[in-house]
Amino acid sequence: MSLLDKIEWDEQWAEALTVFFLAIGFIISILxxxxxxxxxxxxxxxxxxxxxxxxxxxxxxxxxFILMIVGFLVGYFLGTFWASRFWxxxxxxxxxxxSYYLHQKEILVIFKKEDFIK
Numbered sequence: 001m002s003l004l005d006k007i008e009w010d011e012q013w014a015e016a017l018t019v020f021f022l023a024i025g026f027i028i029s030i031l032x033x034x035x036x037x038x039x040x041x042x043x044x045x046x047x048x049x050x051x052x053x054x055x056x057x058x059x060x061x062x063x064x065f066i067l068m069i070v071g072f073l074v075g076y077f078l079g080t081f082w083a084s085r086f087w088x089x090x091x092x093x094x095x096x097x098x099s100y101y102l103h104q105k106e107i108l109v110i111f112k113k114e115d116f117i118k
Contacts, residue, residue, distance in 0.1 A: 014064030018071035025075025035083040042076060042088050046095030053096075054103040 025045075032038045049069045056065050073092060080088055102108040 022075035029079030047099035050099035
C-alpha cells in the first residue's frame with residue numbers, strides 16, 4: 001500500500017495543497033535570479049492571493065485558502081536569495097491590501113458577477 005492510498009483526500013486536501021504551493025513558491029523564487037523580477041512576481045502573487053481570498057471569503061471555509069496563501073509565501077521566502085525578504089513581505093502585503101481594496105470597491109470585479117459588463 002503506497003502513501004497516496006493512505007491519505008484521506010476528503011479531510012487533508014488543504015494540507016496537501018499547502019505543501020504543493022509551498023513547493024511552487026520555492027521553485028518560482030529559485031528560478032528568479034533578479035531582485036526586480038522577484039519583487040514583480042511577489043506583487044502579482046499578492047494581488048492574485050487577494051482576489052482568491054475576496055472570492056472565497058463568504059462562500060466557503062476561508063481557512064484552507066489562507067493556509068495555502070501562507071504556504072506559498074513561506075516557500076517563496078525560503079527560495080529568495082537575490083532579494084530582501086523584508087521587501088518581499090512588504091510588497092506582498094501592499095499588493096494584497098491594494099487588490100483586496102479594489103475588489104471591495106468593485107473597481108476590479110469578478111467575471112461571474114451580473115454587473116461585469118456595464
